Amino acid sequence: MAPRGAVTPTDDRPVEGMNEGHPVFRVRGTMALRLGRMVTIPILLAGGLLAGPLWGGVSVAQVLAVAAVAGAAAMLVGSRFADDRCSEPRCNHRLRPEDTVCPRCGGTVAGVIDHPQQRLEALERIEREGWTARTGERGEDAEPARPR
Numbered sequence: 001m002a003p004r005g006a007v008t009p010t011d012d013r014p015v016e017g018m019n020e021g022h023p024v025f026r027v028r029g030t031m032a033l034r035l036g037r038m039v040t041i042p043i044l045l046a047g048g049l050l051a052g053p054l055w056g057g058v059s060v061a062q063v064l065a066v067a068a069v070a071g072a073a074a075m076l077v078g079s080r081f082a083d084d085r086c087s088e089p090r091c092n093h094r095l096r097p098e099d100t101v102c103p104r105c106g107g108t109v110a111g112v113i114d115h116p117q118q119r120l121e122a123l124e125r126i127e128r129e130g131w132t133a134r135t136g137e138r139g140e141d142a143e144p145a146r147p148r
């Protein structure tokens, strides 16, 4: 979340439909981190209480070990599930594999990138290639470069 002071006047527009006719990118991702957090954080919270004020019957080391193992397992499971997102920073809506238009901001999915930070670079590339929303065509190298 950006701090309130960082919000610029153009951010007043609603996200819904803000990118209609404009390109956005599919940011390829998986559920690994999301699922890892969902499992690890409650274990740490509950474990912290059990190891400390509530019971004291488990050690902090045991709590950390359980959280690490459960978190790793959750990330492994999560990495098998795609979690592609819209590259528009204010949108970040989940994109299904068949989506060619973002269901939230209305942007036309113009390519695939591996990280939100590649968005501007990819935008420059498709503009050089004469991308238009009408064709919605992906350039030859719309497939992302592998992360360094």
Ligand SMILES: [Zn+2]
Binding pocket: 024, 086, 087, 088, 091, 092, 093, 102, 103, 104, 105, 106, 107
């Ligand atoms: Zn979007």
